[in-house]
Amino acid sequence: MTTKILVVEDDERIRTAVRLALEKEGWEVLEAASGEEALEIFQNQKCDIVLIDIMLPGIDGFEVCRSIRKMSDLPIVMVTARDDTHDVVAGLEAGADDYLTKPFAPKELSARIRALLRRVRIPTPNLSTLEFGDLRILPDQGQIIVNGKTIHLTRTEFQLLVELASIPGRVFSREELLERVWGKDYFGDGRLVDVHVRRLRKKIEPEDTKPRYVITVRGFGYKLKN
Amino acid sequence: MESRRKTLRLRARLTLTFGLGALLLTSVLSVLTYLLVRSNLIENREQSALSVASVNASQAERRIYEGATDKAVRDFLSNLRGVRSESTPLLRLETDWISADPVVFEAPGSLNSDLLTAVSDSSSTGAEMKYKMDDGTPVLVIGFPLTTRNALYFEATPLDDIEDTLSSLSNVLRLVSAGICLFGIALGSWASRRVLLPVEKVGQTARAIAVGDLAARLDVGNDPDLATLATSFNQMATNLEERIEADAKFASNVSHELRSPLTTILASIEILNSDKHGLEESSQLALDLLNEDLERFHQLVEDLLEISRYDVSANALTLERFLLVEFLERVVEQNPSAETRLEFHDELTGIRIEADKRRLARVISNLLENAEYYANGATCIEVLRIGDGLSISVLDNGPGIEPNERSSIFERFARGSEGGRRGSGTGTGLGLSLVAEHVKLHGGSVAVTENSKDGVGSKFTVNLPGVIR
Numbered sequence: 001m002t003t004k005i006l007v008v009e010d011d012e013r014i015r016t017a018v019r020l021a022l023e024k025e026g027w028e029v030l031e032a033a034s035g036e037e038a039l040e041i042f043q044n045q046k047c048d049i050v051l052i053d054i055m056l057p058g059i060d061g062f063e064v065c066r067s068i069r070k071m072s073d074l075p076i077v078m079v080t081a082r083d084d085t086h087d088v089v090a091g092l093e094a095g096a097d098d099y100l101t102k103p104f105a106p107k108e109l110s111a112r113i114r115a116l117l118r119r120v121r122i123p124t125p126n127l128s129t130l131e132f133g134d135l136r137i138l139p140d141q142g143q144i145i146v147n148g149k150t151i152h153l154t155r156t157e158f159q160l161l162v163e164l165a166s167i168p169g170r171v172f173s174r175e176e177l178l179e180r181v182w183g184k185d186y187f188g189d190g191r192l193v194d195v196h197v198r199r200l201r202k203k204i205e206p207e208d209t210k211p212r213y214v215i216t217v218r219g220f221g222y223k224l225k226n
Numbered sequence: 227m228e229s230r231r232k233t234l235r236l237r238a239r240l241t242l243t244f245g246l247g248a249l250l251l252t253s254v255l256s257v258l259t260y261l262l263v264r265s266n267l268i269e270n271r272e273q274s275a276l277s278v279a280s281v282n283a284s285q286a287e288r289r290i291y292e293g294a295t296d297k298a299v300r301d302f303l304s305n306l307r308g309v310r311s312e313s314t315p316l317l318r319l320e321t322d323w324i325s326a327d328p329v330v331f332e333a334p335g336s337l338n339s340d341l342l343t344a345v346s347d348s349s350s351t352g353a354e355m356k357y358k359m360d361d362g363t364p365v366l367v368i369g370f371p372l373t374t375r376n377a378l379y380f381e382a383t384p385l386d387d388i389e390d391t392l393s394s395l396s397n398v399l400r401l402v403s404a405g406i407c408l409f410g411i412a413l414g415s416w417a418s419r420r421v422l423l424p425v426e427k428v429g430q431t432a433r434a435i436a437v438g439d440l441a442a443r444l445d446v447g448n449d450p451d452l453a454t455l456a457t458s459f460n461q462m463a464t465n466l467e468e469r470i471e472a473d474a475k476f477a478s479n480v481s482h483e484l485r486s487p488l489t490t491i492l493a494s495i496e497i498l499n500s501d502k503h504g505l506e507e508s509s510q511l512a513l514d515l516l517n518e519d520l521e522r523f524h525q526l527v528e529d530l531l532e533i534s535r536y537d538v539s540a541n542a543l544t545l546e547r548f549l550l551v552e553f554l555e556r557v558v559e560q561n562p563s564a565e566t567r568l569e570f571h572d573e574l575t576g577i578r579i580e581a582d583k584r585r586l587a588r589v590i591s592n593l594l595e596n597a598e599y600y601a602n603g604a605t606c607i608e609v610l611r612i613g614d615g616l617s618i619s620v621l622d623n624g625p626g627i628e629p630n631e632r633s634s635i636f637e638r639f640a641r642g643s644e645g646g647r648r649g650s651g652t653g654t655g656l657g658l659s660l661v662a663e664h665v666k667l668h669g670g671s672v673a674v675t676e677n678s679k680d681g682v683g684s685k686f687t688v689n690l691p692g693v694i695r
Contacts, residue, residue: 013486013487013490014486014489014490014493016490017490017494017497018489018493020493020494020497021493021494021496024496024497081482102485102486102488102489103484103485103486103489103492103524103528104489105492105496105524106496107496173548174546175548185556186556187560187583187584187587189584190544190546218547219547219580220547
C-alpha cells in the first residue's frame with residue numbers, strides 16, 4: 001500500500017509542484033487548499049502524514065494541527081514562513097512533529113517525511129517489554145502503560161521514549177536524539193527535542209513540573225531514570 | 227604638500243578672547259587710576275608744602291629782620307613745623323647755612339645747585355624742585371629768597387610716603403587686574419561651554435545616529451535660537467530613519483515575496499532533475515546551469531531573509547550548551563575544503579559553550595566559504611580560550627586583504643578585489659555581513675588581520691566573550 005500524504009497549502013502553484021515532487025518519490029498526495037478542506041479530507045480518507053502551511057486563509061495551520069492531533073497520532077510537518085522562535089515553538093506545541101521553513105528544497109521535505117515514517121526501532125528485540133516502575137513500554141505494540149492505564153503517544157513521542165529507554169540512565173544529548181528520532185544531522189534544531197520532551201512529560205509524568213521518568217541533565221541532554 | 231595651518235579650537239579661542247579683553251580693559255583702567263591718584267597726591271602735597279613753606283619763610287624773615295642771633299634762628303628753625311614731621315627747614319645767611327637740629331637735610335650738599343640758582347635769581351616767588359637724594363629718597367624742595375642779609379629759606383619734604391602709597395596702589399591694581407583677567411578667562415570658558423553645549427549635543431546625537439541608534443533625537447528646549455537647529459536636526463534624523471526603515475522593509479518584503487515562487491521553482495526543477503536522462507544534451511546542460519544558479523539564488527534569499535530580520539530587530543539568540551570541539555569538527559566536516567586543520571589547546575577538549583548553535587555554525591562556515599572563494603580555502607582554524615571567552619580564527623594563505631578594505635568587507639554586498647577569486651562561485655555577498663551580525667548578537671566582535679603565522683594571507687578572528695559557562 002502506498003503512503004498517502006495530505007498537503008495543506010493555499011498557494012496552488014506550490015501545492016502542485018510539491019505534489020509532483022512527492023509523487024516522483026512514489027507517494028500518493030491528497031491536496032487541500034484550506035484548513036476546512038483539509039479537515040474534511042482527513043475525516044473521510046485515511047492518510048499517513050500531513051504537511052501543513054501555517055499561513056492559511058480561514059482557520060490557520062496551528063488550528064488545523066490541533067484538530068488533527070485530537071483525532072490522530074500521525075506525523076505532522078509544519079511549513080512556517082519564518083524560522084523565528086515564536087512560530088516554530090507554537091507549531092510544535094500545536095502538535096507538529098517537525099517543521100520546514102520556506103523556501104525549502106523538495107529533497108529536504110522528502111527526507112523529513114521518510115524520517116517520520118520510519119518504523120520505530122526496537123532497541124532490544126529479545127525484550128518485548130521495558131519496565132520503569134509504573135511505566136511499561138511495549139515496543140512491538142507501540143504502546144505504553146502508566147499505572148495500568150494505556151497512554152496514547154504520537155509516533156515521534158513514542159520513538160523518543162524508546163530511544164531514551166534503550167539505555168536507561170544514560171544521558172542522551174539533543175544532537176543524538178535529533179539524529180536517532182528525526183534523522184537530522186548535528187545542526188538540527190534542539191527545540192524539536194525540548195518541545196517533544198515537554199509533550200511527553202505531560203502524558204507520562206504524574207507531575208510534569210517534577211519529572212520522575214524523563215530527567216533533564218542541564219547542559220547535556222536528557223535521560224530516562226532507571 | 228601644504229602644511230596644515232594650526233587652528234585653535236573654538237572654545238580655546240573664545241576663552242582667550244574673553245581673557246585678553248578683560249586684561250586690556252582692566253589694564254587701561256588701572257593705568258588711568260594710578261596716574262590720576264599720583265598726580266592728585268603730588269599736587270596736594272606740593273600745594274600744602276608751598277603754603278606752609280611760604281608762611282615759615284616769612285616768619286623766618288621777620289626773625290632775621292628783628293635781628294635774632296644765629297643761635298636764636300637755629301632754635302626757631304628747629305621748632306618750625308613743616309608740612310610733615312620729616313620736613314626739614316634750612317636757611318642761608320650770607321654764606322652760612324643754618325639747619326634745624328637735628329640735621330636731616332645736609333646743606334648745601336643735598337641741595338640741587340640748579341634750584342639754588344633758581345631761588346637766588348627769583349624775585350620773591352621762590353622755586354621748587356623734585357629730585358632724588360643720594361640715598362634714593364625722593365624729595366620736594368621749596369625755596370624762597372628773603373629780603374634781608376641775602377638770606378634764602380629752603381624747606382625739604384621727603385616724598386617717600388607718597389611713593390609708598392603709590393607703590394601699594396600699583397600692587398593692588400596689578401593684583402586686581404590679574405584677578406579680573408582670570409575672571410575673564412573663567413567667564414569665557416564658562417560662556418563658551420554654555421554656547422557650545424547645543425553644538426556638543428548635536429555632535430553626540432549625530433554620533434549616536436552614525437553608530438546605529440537611529441532613534442536618537444535632540445531635546446528641542448524652549449530657546450527659539452536653538453529650537454530651529456534642534457527641530458531641523460530632528461527632522462533630518464527622522465527622514466533618515468524612515469528612509470533606512472523603508473529600505474530594510476523593502477528588502478524584507480522582496481525576500482518574503484520571493485519565498486513562494488522559489489518554493490515552486492525548487493520543487494519543479496526537482497521533477498526535471500529526476501527526468502534528466504530522458505532530455506536532450508543541450509537541455510541537460512541548461513538544467514545544470516539552472517540548478518547551479520538556483521542553488522545560489524536560494525542561498526541569497528535565505529541570507530536576505532536572515533539579514534532583514536536583523537534590520538527589523540526580530541532576531542533573538544536561541545542559546546544551547548554544546549561541546550565546542552565536537553561542534554567545530556562538525557562544521558569543518560560539512561565544509562568542502564577538507565584541508566582545514568583545527569588547532570586548539572588540549573584544555574578546550576570537553577569544554578562546553580553556551581551559544582546559538584545555528585548562528586555560530588553559520589559564522590564559521592561563512593568564514594570557511596569566504597576563504598574558499600577568495601583564498602583557495604582555509605588552512606587552519608585556531609581556537610584560543612581568553613578567560614571565559616573564546617577567540618576563533620580562520621586563517622588562509624590567499625592574497626590577503628588591503629588594510630583599507632578590512633572594515634568594509636563586513637558590509638552588505640561588499641566584494642573583495644578580483645585577485646584570487648576562483649571560478650564563478652562568489653557567494654552571495656552577504657556572508658561576511660551575516661558573520662558580523664551573528665557575532666554582534668552574541669556580544670562579540672569580528673576583525674580581519676594579516677596572517678602573520680604563515681606570513682601570507684588573511685586571518686579572520688571572531689571574539690566571543692563569556693560563552694564558556
